[in-house]
Amino acid sequence: MAHFTIPSHVFEGSNALEEASSYIKGYGNKAFIVTGPHVSKSPMVQGLKKKLEEMEVAYFVFDEITGEPTDEMIIKGVEAYKKSHSGFIIGIGGGSPLDSAKAIAVMSVQEAGSRISDFMGKEISDAIPKIVAIPTTSGTGSEATKFTVITDTKTDVKMLLKGDCLVPDLAILNYKYTMDMPKSVTAATGLDALTHAIEAYTSKKATALTDVYGLSAVKRIMKYLPKAYENGNDSEARKQMAIAAFEAGVCINNSSVTIVHGMSRPIGALFHVPHGKSNAMLLGECLNFAADGAYERFADLGRVCGCGDMEEEDEVVAREFIEEVKKVVAICEIPTLREYGIEKKEFIDKIPKMAEDAMASGSPGNTRKEITKEDCERLYEILISK
Ligand SMILES: [Fe+2]
Numbered sequence: 001m002a003h004f005t006i007p008s009h010v011f012e013g014s015n016a017l018e019e020a021s022s023y024i025k026g027y028g029n030k031a032f033i034v035t036g037p038h039v040s041k042s043p044m045v046q047g048l049k050k051k052l053e054e055m056e057v058a059y060f061v062f063d064e065i066t067g068e069p070t071d072e073m074i075i076k077g078v079e080a081y082k083k084s085h086s087g088f089i090i091g092i093g094g095g096s097p098l099d100s101a102k103a104i105a106v107m108s109v110q111e112a113g114s115r116i117s118d119f120m121g122k123e124i125s126d127a128i129p130k131i132v133a134i135p136t137t138s139g140t141g142s143e144a145t146k147f148t149v150i151t152d153t154k155t156d157v158k159m160l161l162k163g164d165c166l167v168p169d170l171a172i173l174n175y176k177y178t179m180d181m182p183k184s185v186t187a188a189t190g191l192d193a194l195t196h197a198i199e200a201y202t203s204k205k206a207t208a209l210t211d212v213y214g215l216s217a218v219k220r221i222m223k224y225l226p227k228a229y230e231n232g233n234d235s236e237a238r239k240q241m242a243i244a245a246f247e248a249g250v251c252i253n254n255s256s257v258t259i260v261h262g263m264s265r266p267i268g269a270l271f272h273v274p275h276g277k278s279n280a281m282l283l284g285e286c287l288n289f290a291a292d293g294a295y296e297r298f299a300d301l302g303r304v305c306g307c308g309d310m311e312e313e314d315e316v317v318a319r320e321f322i323e324e325v326k327k328v329v330a331i332c333e334i335p336t337l338r339e340y341g342i343e344k345k346e347f348i349d350k351i352p353k354m355a356e357d358a359m360a361s362g363s364p365g366n367t368r369k370e371i372t373k374e375d376c377e378r379l380y381e382i383l384i385s386k
């Protein structure tokens with residue numbers, strides 16, 4: 001099946017919010033703004049409020065998203081949403097406020113007593129409030145996806161909610177909102193987006209349409225992430241990264257992630273390494289391992305980035321591409337697991353569980369090369385030896 005979903009409206013560029021005004025106004029008389037306490041005080045949210053006032057759209061700001069979203073934050077958000085009598089939801093910030101906006105939208109229409117965990121693993125298809133997504137980082141792709149991840153505070157389980165109704169109705173891609181991202185966030189989110197695009201393109205679930213977005217995203221990120229990392233004021237680099245993160249989000253929304261995300265999540269859960277950073281730590285080694293199952297696909301990615309040419313064999317171009325990816329990871333100063341402070345013995349003890357969890361997530365199974373639990377264990381061993 002090659003069903004393809006994407007936000008109904010996407011506005012890109014420094015005037016995106018202004019240009020989207022008539023659509024936003026059409027979503028209701030009152031907006032419920034979901035954000036974090038820091039972004040809440042930023043010129044971005046001040047500008048959004050001013051713009052809503054000009055549109056004669058009232059608003060309520062819920063700024064209690066203080067990190068990766070939890071069930072408790074969402075319950076509070078739903079209560080505030082209902083009390084505010086808002087008609088639609090605007091998520092503004094990094095991936096967490098955007099994911100929270102989706103979860104609040106879903107839970108706001110459920111019967112009293114419903115729990116977020118009731119929806120885990122199910123396809124949600126409710127009529128929910130319209131969602132506007134305004135990312136201020138370039139990486140998670142939440143502005144383009146039908147997914148949201150909410151942590152169950154009682155069990156520490158990361159609950160994945162999904163459904164086409166969760167794809168934002170409108171995405172605002174204004175690179176100016178990303179200019180203040182610190183270097184470490186630029187690196188982690190940008191490499192997350194690169195991982196999304198590479199994994200989606202080399203996944204078994206890739207489609208003709210996701211290929212278009214995947215090739216484009218990889219080409220932009222390989223060229224512009226080093227520039228955005230080295231000079232955060234490079235507006236062209238920031239602009240290209242905002243577009244690329246969206247493209248990569250479209251990719252994961254419609255195909256899938258593979259071995260890197262599969263193996264990265266357990267490291268995040270057990271050693272609290274931020275998502276983009278743990279992906280980046282794994283990227284080179286995992287791609288090296290997976291390459292011989294899909295030389296042709298990796299070579300396609302290499303050729304759009306200027307590695308090799310049509311004369312050279314796919315295997316050679318694929319390997320060259322992976323070396324280039326490693327260079328970008330190095331430019332972004334991503335530490336190894338041990339440089340990050342993870343104890344070798346503690347990590348080795350957890351390898352069997354991490355490999356099991358990685359396989360259970362289903363993501364490694366999307367890799368074109370057949371991956372076993374033992375392969376994951378070996379890769380974890382290599383990674384902690386560096
Ligand atoms: Fe990711």
